[in-house]
Amino acid sequence: MKFIRIILLPIVPIYYIVTWMRNWLYDRGFKSSKSYDLPIICVGNLSTGGTGKTPMIEYLIRLLNEKKSVATLSRGYKRITKGFVLGDEKATADSIGDEPFQFLRKFEKIKVAVDENRQNGIEQLMLLNDKPDLILLDDAYQHRKVRAGFNILLTSFNNLYYKDIVLPTGNLREPRSGAKRADVVVVTKCPKDISTIMKERIASSIKLKPKQQLFFSYIDYAEKVISKYNHLVLNELPKFTLVTGIANAKPLVDFLTNKGLSFDHIEFTDHYSFRLNDIELLSEKELIITTEKDYVRLSSHESLEKTLYYLPIRLKLDNSSNFNNSINTYVN
Known part of the structure; x- marks a missing residue:
């Protein structure tokens, strides 16, 4: 752990209380979340990054793109533009962000949009003449102004969220209790030969809620x-x-x-x-x-x-048929 993170340890309880209270206000309805009339799948994490959100979004695009009109909506991190931008032939990594531009150049049929205001981004997509059948929200687990219909929480095998603490000493954006909002938890970047015993140990530590599902994935390199x-x-x-x-x-x-x-x-x-x-x-x-x-x-x-x-890389899921069925059941 870096020295600067150690000396910032006294701030951890303050950050914890602020983020916990924010979630409590949303959970109790004192702060409002907006729902929409089309399927919205949110892919995110509790940590500050490195869990493999982009491969998961691409997995979902490949799963759904043949039968549905798919749109991705991202913040567009470090882009030079502001507000809602719909990717087109003039788009660049600078104008919409590197990950959205990656989606745009790989998948011809989908719509790729960016907006730091996810509510506005969804509403702009729904105003299109050829509006999408569903929206994939990239890195929006903490964006609680939108109530996604299906939440996928990612946690890296080498940095499992239940072993971490909140910022600034740890890497969590919110307390571990935020995992309860997930419909599916995916442990990413696992060894290809991860043992059944290790899976059971992780499952026991995660302590899933009754309606939650747990999956394990690894990166397949070309x-x-x-x-x-x-x-x-x-x-x-x-x-x-x-x-x-x-x-x-x-x-x-x-x-x-x-x-x-x-x-x-x-x-x-x-x-x-x-x-x-x-x-x-x-x-x-x-x-x-x-x-x-x-x-x-x-x-x-x-x-x-x-x-x-x-x-090139692709995300591979253990027990992918059950995962795919859960996604398709929700979307349909």
Whole structure:
């Protein structure tokens, strides 16, 4: 734990009380939440990040997109625009945010919208002539002005929420009791060979409510890395530079290390805004591998076009049929 977090420990009870009281006011109806006449699925977490919300949103898009008109609604973190923006052919990572832009470039049929005011964002989507059949709210678990019909709470295997405390010493945005609002809890970034005993131990510690379901997932990494012009077989890569600007790069680093690959790692903070001197530094590298989220921000620089690749990933769920049935039952 960093020293600054230790000295901020006396603030933890204050933060806890404020966030607990806010939830209590919503739970008791003293602060109002708005419901809507179409299915709304919220994907979020209790922690400050790194739980795999983007892979989960993409999983839901693939599950629902063939039969339903799907829209995603995000805050659009670190975008240069304000208010409601609907992604189109002119959109960039700067105008709508890196993760929404990733959705936009990967899935042609969906609508991708951003708005820091989720109520307004939903209402604007519903005013469209071709309004969506359902909305996926990205990172909105604490946005309680909207009452989603189905809440998916993510918690990382290596940083389970019940082992953590609230900010500023811990990483939780709200007390652990906030987990009771979830319909489904998904433990993400698990080892592929996670044991039944470990699952039972986690389930016992989470202490699900009667109507809650628990699932376990892992990240499935592709066998090839992709660039604008080419693709390379992962196992055949020469020494490369790994560039990450995500909340938790450890699973990716561990995966590449266990593959026996040789690389240097340049690590930036989550949603990092790459500066000119960063691009100049990276332009000197012969081969760069990055995440898809970082790729959508870096690929606009011509100097990196021939050396920049990303490693695709997908979320895989244990007992996916039950998870899919729960989602489809709610949506239908």
